[in-house]
Amino acid sequence: MKLTTNAPRPSLENQRFQVIVIGGGINGVAIARECARTGRHTLLVEQDDFGSGTTSRSTRIIHGGLRYLEHGELGLVRDSLRERKKLLRHYPHLVHPLRFLLALDENSRRNALKIRTGLWLYRMMAGGRHGTSGDKEDAEKVERSLDQGRRWSLFSYQDAQCEFPERLVAEWLVEAVESGVIARNHTQVLAVDVRQGRAKGIFIRDRLSGKEERVEGSWVINATGPWADRICQRSSIRTQRPMLGGVRGSHIVLPRFAGVPDSAVYSEAVDGRPIFVIPWNQQILVGTTEAEDRGDPGKVQPSLEEIDYLLQSFATLFPQANFSGTDIRYAFAGIRPLPYAPNARLSGVTRKHYLHDHKADGAAGMISAIGGKLTTAAQLARECAAKIGASMQKSPRINGDRAEGLSAASDLIQSPLGMIASDVDPVLDSFVADIANAGGISESSASGIVEWHGKRSGAIARMALSSADLRAPLCPHTEHIVAEAVDAFANECAMTLGDILLRRVPVALGACWSPECTREAAAVLKPVMGWSNQQAADEIEAFEAEREGFLRKPS
Numbered sequence: 001m002k003l004t005t006n007a008p009r010p011s012l013e014n015q016r017f018q019v020i021v022i023g024g025g026i027n028g029v030a031i032a033r034e035c036a037r038t039g040r041h042t043l044l045v046e047q048d049d050f051g052s053g054t055t056s057r058s059t060r061i062i063h064g065g066l067r068y069l070e071h072g073e074l075g076l077v078r079d080s081l082r083e084r085k086k087l088l089r090h091y092p093h094l095v096h097p098l099r100f101l102l103a104l105d106e107n108s109r110r111n112a113l114k115i116r117t118g119l120w121l122y123r124m125m126a127g128g129r130h131g132t133s134g135d136k137e138d139a140e141k142v143e144r145s146l147d148q149g150r151r152w153s154l155f156s157y158q159d160a161q162c163e164f165p166e167r168l169v170a171e172w173l174v175e176a177v178e179s180g181v182i183a184r185n186h187t188q189v190l191a192v193d194v195r196q197g198r199a200k201g202i203f204i205r206d207r208l209s210g211k212e213e214r215v216e217g218s219w220v221i222n223a224t225g226p227w228a229d230r231i232c233q234r235s236s237i238r239t240q241r242p243m244l245g246g247v248r249g250s251h252i253v254l255p256r257f258a259g260v261p262d263s264a265v266y267s268e269a270v271d272g273r274p275i276f277v278i279p280w281n282q283q284i285l286v287g288t289t290e291a292e293d294r295g296d297p298g299k300v301q302p303s304l305e306e307i308d309y310l311l312q313s314f315a316t317l318f319p320q321a322n323f324s325g326t327d328i329r330y331a332f333a334g335i336r337p338l339p340y341a342p343n344a345r346l347s348g349v350t351r352k353h354y355l356h357d358h359k360a361d362g363a364a365g366m367i368s369a370i371g372g373k374l375t376t377a378a379q380l381a382r383e384c385a386a387k388i389g390a391s392m393q394k395s396p397r398i399n400g401d402r403a404e405g406l407s408a409a410s411d412l413i414q415s416p417l418g419m420i421a422s423d424v425d426p427v428l429d430s431f432v433a434d435i436a437n438a439g440g441i442s443e444s445s446a447s448g449i450v451e452w453h454g455k456r457s458g459a460i461a462r463m464a465l466s467s468a469d470l471r472a473p474l475c476p477h478t479e480h481i482v483a484e485a486v487d488a489f490a491n492e493c494a495m496t497l498g499d500i501l502l503r504r505v506p507v508a509l510g511a512c513w514s515p516e517c518t519r520e521a522a523a524v525l526k527p528v529m530g531w532s533n534q535q536a537a538d539e540i541e542a543f544e545a546e547r548e549g550f551l552r553k554p555s
């Protein structure tokens with residue numbers, strides 16, 4: 001089997017769409033999927049890769065937003081909890097429950113009674129589940145690993161985690177394409193074509209071929225997250241005031257240490273701000289910061305002060321870990337696309353999204369989606385589709401292709417009816433065993449495939465069975481295999497090595513990754529992709545530049 005990423009993509013020149021969505025982060029992909037499901041001929045255009053913007057720079061929690069209760073945003077909490085429940089049901093391989101322990105010491109400004117009341121309300125709004133098994137053991141473990149010189153109060157609650165929102169985006173993208181979306185990554189919108197007070201289409205440049213084209217659209221949706229004001233500026237659309245206030249948030253990634261808690265810890269940083277210490281991808285994710293940032297969101301980097309602040313805060317919580325700057329695997333940052341609120345405290349700006357209609361700005365037919373969270377992207381998409389009159393005529397097609405020949409477990413994983421999270425584990429286990437059999441691969445490889453590729457696992461396993469090259473691991477330290485990458489090139493719009501290793505099969509976010517791993521991955525992909533030596537070298541160079549720009553190893 002040979003694939004090539006060189007084949008020119010069909011021209012879009014002068015094609016007409018009912019809906020054009022600019023921006024392929026979680027919101028843009030969700031909006032395109034929603035519009036296509038209602039029968040609208042939809043184009044989705046992304047300047048880099050799907051999910052490469054803010055979506056892959058977040059804390060990766062699927063949460064109701066306990067913190068928003070402090071700001072009295074009950075509606076936002078209710079919506080988020082409802083969306084969290086749906087994600088847990090429909091995407092159990094990607095979104096799983098995670099226990100959080102709120103750890104406060106005797107100096108905390110937060111009042112214990114208020115916290116208990118807040119947590120009670122949060123649980124009630126989530127459906128009224130109280131403690132879960134293991135709460136006590138986990139709390140004891142966390143207490144042992146926290147600074148022993150302080151008196152801790154621990155409060156337990158449940159939220160959820162999507163370790164790889166990049167994969168959620170890829171899965172929604174496949175669903176969008178199955179519903180008819182034409183999806184173009186590595187294609188930049190140069191400007192929206194606005195004439196006689198109406199958005200008529202867009203001017204685009206394919207960044208892989210350099211080709212420029214004009215495409216027509218009845219509706220243009222600006223879903224570019226923190227780039228939203230820039231799209232308007234490029235198109236000479238004047239909004240009364242900026243739509244966004246850029247707030248940078250940074251994270252550091254640390255190795256696991258002896259006594260590391262299995263739960264996420266939510267506590268206070270050195271300045272009393274909230275901080276998360278979260279088990280993630282066999283490492284520890286620590287975040288986040290809040291710093292005003294009006295720079296190019298594509299070039300955002302964590303500052304050394306932020307990295308230091310996160311490390312210091314971590315060290316005051318877990319001194320036994322004894323980490324220094326050299327232990328930081330990498331740091332990354334993103335710009336929160338928060339609504340413009342010039343006089344508000346950064347932490348107090350609402351996380352609720354809104355839709356801005358540009359009719360009054362002289363661009364009827366154009367809507368900007370502002371703000372939001374990973375958790376509420378599907379809701380934002382429904383609201384956006386409703387705003388442009390795209391109503392659901394038939395029930396959503398959650399199921400795409402079926403893993404034929406595999407057990408009923410795969411049907412359950414794909415089931416739009418879903419199941420409660422605690423029912424999922426045995427079903428996943430039996431599905432993993434089926435995938436291992438179907439692909440002639442180890443159970444640990446199969447487990448990794450199921451976790452990342454859900455309902456596509458059957459197709460990947462069948463492909464893997466056909467050749468040893470396709471069963472080869474992408475690097476010597478991972479169980480993830482070449483067939484996953486090939487499937488992503490063929491079915492998930494991956495175009496570059498970076499699209500694969502950072503997002504579709506995101507092994508390069510793992511603990512092992514090094515330039516040596518990149519060379520290994522390119523070497524095993526080269527024969528199946530039909531790359532020349534020069535192409536493989538170019539892919540490696542572009543990948544290293546992208547990784548360097550995204551994941552910063554502090555000096």
Ligand SMILES: Cc1cc2nc3c(=O)[nH]c(=O)nc-3n(C[C@H](O)[C@H](O)[C@H](O)COP(=O)(O)OP(=O)(O)OC[C@H]3O[C@@H](n4cnc5c(N)ncnc54)[C@H](O)[C@@H]3O)c2cc1C
Pocket residue numbers: 022023024025026027028045046047048049050051052053054055056057058059060061062063187188189190223224225226227231248249250288333334335336337371372373374375376
């Ligand atoms: C530090 C931090 C932590 C967060 N933590 C969480 C969390 O734990 N849970 C949660 O639910 N939410 C969290 N969020 C919020 C969440 O990540 C964002 O709300 C969400 O990812 C925004 O998605 P988006 O699609 O709007 O934007 P993006 O993901 O940024 O997508 C916009 C896309 O538009 C593209 N684009 C821009 N200009 C153009 C152009 N000219 N042509 C074509 N394409 C263009 C960009 O390349 C980009 O891919 C966090 C955010 C940050 C910054």
